[in-house]
Amino acid sequence: VVKPVPPSLASAVPLASGEAPTVGQLVSKPPQGGTDEECINLEEIREFAKNFKIRRLSLGLTQTQVGQALTATEGPAYSQSAICRFEKLDITPKSAQKLKPVLERWLAEAELWNQKGQQNLMEFVGGEPSKKRKRRTSFTPQAIEVLNSYFEKNALPTGQEITQIAKELNYDREVVRVWFCNRRQTLKNTSKINVFQVQQQQQQ
Amino acid sequence: VVKPVPPSLASAVPLASGEAPTVGQLVSKPPQGGTDEECINLEEIREFAKNFKIRRLSLGLTQTQVGQALTATEGPAYSQSAICRFEKLDITPKSAQKLKPVLERWLAEAELWNQKGQQNLMEFVGGEPSKKRKRRTSFTPQAIEVLNSYFEKNALPTGQEITQIAKELNYDREVVRVWFCNRRQTLKNTSKINVFQVQQQQQQ
DNA sequence: AGCATAAATAATAA
DNA sequence: TTATTATTTATGCT
DSSP states (O other): OOOOOOGGGTTTSOOOTTSOOOHHHHHTSOOOSSOHHHHHHHHHHHHHHHHHHHHHHHTTOOHHHHHHHHHHHSSSOOOHHHHHHHHTTOSOHHHHHHHHHHHHHHHHHHHHHHHTOHHHHHHHHOSOTTOOOOOOOOOOHHHHHHHHHHHHHOSSOOHHHHHHHHHHHTOOHHHHHHHHHHHHHHHHHHHHHHHHHHHTTTOO | OOOOOOOOOOSSOOOOTTSOOOHHHHHTSOOOSSOHHHHHHHHHHHHHHHHHHHHHHHTTOOHHHHHHHHHHHSSSOOOHHHHHHHHTTOSOHHHHHHHHHHHHHHHHHHHHHHHTOHHHHHHHHSOOSSSOOOOOOOOOHHHHHHHHHHHHHOSSOOHHHHHHHHHHHTOOHHHHHHHHHHHHHHHHHHOOOOTTSOOOTTOO
């Protein structure tokens, strides 16, 4: 049913031969060769995906929430990644075709519940209605010192190591894990800037 | 696994008497005492804030982008935090009152540009074409000398001071800001004092 | 008044 | 899919 991509276009799209192209890749191309029906279909999916995201955000729902709710109500499992990929059209037309009506139906129902009150929506979605954001943790200077020394030795500790460090410092394990995530992040950003500065040395 | 019970001070609104309440705190209360006009006004702001977020997301813009764009086109500076706090109504009614028309006007214009094509929106949001783009440069030894002398006097310069220093040295403001960050960080990492400092919060 | 960064969310790698 | 990174939002602090 699905036609393989003509090899002449392979250079523009980084796609291993034999793999099915994503919807995003197909809609960005001019409508060549295919029948009108196929083209309209793809355009329809693109339109829906864009709309879906806006409607989801209007309801104040995350991709994770949608995925979990779908997993609960519909049959198979839908991960956050799956919803993300649909919204970005980073899936094959076949998958999109299959997913679209499911999302359409679910979202319409969610909007219905939302009209009856946000509380109803949250019940429908399933999660705890009042999941409060965690209070921001303040690390003591001593703790930061210790964390930094661990980070210098190993920026990517294993789960066990994290547990160990958390225990030593008497902080929540999750808090320590996130600290390492963010620390790696800031380091990466900083080093980017530094690299850039070195490259631009001539300028001033 | 032991779940520590946080000191539940969250049940009541943590508001020191004498401080102005935020819009969010006011609208969540029943309309007591105030005139009708005041109530309608608050409700209006709440409605707009909610709507603003949806419209912003529909345009695919981040809080950071909005803040930066506003800073460029309107007079004063608008940080990402400021936009965030407006959307969450975590500001006083007075501030909200002042900010609302600015956001309203800007967003309407942004939507106009978006209708003409997303490229136009990005131009509108992004760099002002009229303002010449500052050159990204690295630090000369002379500049580092000056920076160090500033750092000795004050390791934590205000935004204005950073702007001032950046202007004096003819460097990008962000580059100067990051320089101070890194300088403080280095100092903190190598310093072994503070041993006697009292342990702070979130230690369980 | 808004920076610094912790936490949450989205996107990508494995 | 699950695990991790990248990006964005939110907030403690001064």
